[in-house]
Amino acid sequence: xxxxxxxxxxxxxxxxxxxxxxxxxxxxxxxxxxxxxxxxxxxxxxxxxxxxxxxxxxxxxxxxxxxxxxxxxxxxxxxxxxxxxxxxxxxxxxxxxxxxxxxxxxxxxxxxxxxxxxxxxxxxxxxxxxxxxxxxxxxxxxxxxxxxxxxxxxxxxxxxxxxxxxxxxxxxxxxxxxxxxxxxxxxxxxxxxxxxxxxxxxxxxxxxxxxxxxxxxxxxxxxxxxxxxxxxxxxxxxxxxxxxxxxxxxxxxxxxxxxxxxxxxxxxxxxxxxxxxxxxxxxxxxxxxxxxxxxxxxxxxx
Numbered sequence: 001x002x003x004x005x006x007x008x009x010x011x012x013x014x015x016x017x018x019x020x021x022x023x024x025x026x027x028x029x030x031x032x033x034x035x036x037x038x039x040x041x042x043x044x045x046x047x048x049x050x051x052x053x054x055x056x057x058x059x060x061x062x063x064x065x066x067x068x069x070x071x072x073x074x075x076x077x078x079x080x081x082x083x084x085x086x087x088x089x090x091x092x093x094x095x096x097x098x099x100x101x102x103x104x105x106x107x108x109x110x111x112x113x114x115x116x117x118x119x120x121x122x123x124x125x126x127x128x129x130x131x132x133x134x135x136x137x138x139x140x141x142x143x144x145x146x147x148x149x150x151x152x153x154x155x156x157x158x159x160x161x162x163x164x165x166x167x168x169x170x171x172x173x174x175x176x177x178x179x180x181x182x183x184x185x186x187x188x189x190x191x192x193x194x195x196x197x198x199x200x201x202x203x204x205x206x207x208x209x210x211x212x213x214x215x216x217x218x219x220x221x222x223x224x225x226x227x228x229x230x231x232x233x234x235x236x237x238x239x240x241x242x243x244x245x246x247x248x249x250x251x252x253x254x255x256x257x258x259x260x261x262x263x264x265x266x267x268x269x270x271x272x273x274x275x276x277x278x279x280x281x282x283x284x285x286x287x288x289x290x291x292x293x294x295x296x297x298x299x300x301x302x
Contacts, residue, residue, distance in 0.1 A: 004028040006041055010049030014056055025054055057089025057119075062178075062232065065091075065121070068109060069098025076110065080117035090120040094153040095131065102126035102137035107145035122148040124178060127166045133157045136166055143173040151178035154233070156214060158183065163218065167227035176228040181214035181239070182206075208236040215239040219246040 005027040012023045012035060024039040025032065065079040076093075083091050093110065095101035101110065107123050114121035125142035129135050131152040139150060150170060157163045157179075170177050192198050194205025215231060219242060222229045231243055 004033070004041065004044040005047060006039060006044045007047045007049050007054055008039070010052050010054035012054045016056070023054075055087075058087050060088045060091040061230075063091045063093050064096065065093045065110075066097065067113060068106065076113045076117055076121060080114070080119045080121060084118040088119060090122065092122045092124050092148060094124055094151060095126040096153045100126050100130050101142070101147075102129050102131070104138060104141040104145035107142045107147055111146045122146075124149045124151050126150065127152045127157055127177070128162060131155045133159060133162060136162065136169065139166070139169045139173060139175070143175060147175070149176045149178050149230070151232070152180065153178075154180050156180050156182045160217060160221070164221050164225060167221055167225040167229070170227050171225065176230050177222075178230045178232050179218050180232055181211050181218060182233075183210050183214045183217075208238065211236050212238045212242065215242050219243065222246075 007025045007027070009022065010025065011021070012025060013020050019035075023035050023037060026034040026039050026041055026044070060083060063079060063083070064074075065076050066073040067075045067079075079093075080091070083089075095106075097106065097110075099106055101107055101123055102125065107125060110121070110123045114123075123146060125139065125147035126137045127133075127139075127150045129137050133152065133155060137150070142150075150166065157166065167177055189204060190206040191203040192201075192205050194207040198205030211234075215234075218229060218231070221227070223246065231239070234240055234243070
């Protein structure tokens with residue numbers, strides 16, 4: 001059985017080589033052996049990729065594998081297989097498991113279970129204990145166990161002092177902070193964007209300023225501490241612009257899709273801003289949210 005695979009006539013896109021062209025690609029013993037206009041090789045498996053894109057494996061920065069604690073929804077094995085089927089070769093799993101990944105024991109469990117997974121699985125540890133936003137988790141121990149970042153996922157760290165200390169610790173342990181920005185502005189149990197539609201339907205809304213204020217605070221904290229932050233779940237044009245103004249090589253952000261609970265004008269402004277950011281090249285990362293559980297229809301976070 002041939003150990004080599006020859007992919008012919010595919011459109012190869014590889015940003016690391018500034019390559020976007022139709023080429024042949026030869027893979028031998030699991031490694032790229034050659035990329036040329038035309039390759040002829042004996043005793044290889046042939047794959048005609050005409051009309052298809054050939055690219056390096058994608059990296060999903062934000063997945064929700066439910067192991068430990070909710071394996072009936074998804075396991076590390078099934079989530080990794082789904083990622084591989086979509087072309088993703090590495091994933092970063094958020095800490096909202098049960099128990100939450102806020103200590104080295106949970107981190108070690110995830111890494112052990114991921115050893116035979118179809119893709120690379122990199123755990124992200126919680127910022128605070130049980131992601132309650134009150135006291136820092138065991139960041140150093142989790143780093144030693146193998147986390148690659150810290151985050152409370154869809155739960156904002158409202159206490160500025162706690163977030164500042166988290167950023168300071170993140171520098172010591174060389175970990176990025178994946179930051180969900182949402183100051184509820186007193187609007188607890190909100191259901192949708194605050195505006196004409198929320199008033200019309202009689203539902204409690206959350207204004208875009210709730211995100212904008214939190215983004216502004218954490219950009220200032222990142223500037224003060226020098227931390228590497230990743231602003232996740234951006235949903236307003238103003239937040240995107242603030243990140244753009246404060247962006248440095250250490251402040252990427254994660255641009256996400258639109259929730260149907262957002263006001264049409266808010267979606268339009270965000271779409272226009274994101275298109276500009278992507279074309280301009282200042283947008284750092286576009287991530288898809290991967291999770292198997294059903295989304296509650298009128299909320300935009302876990």
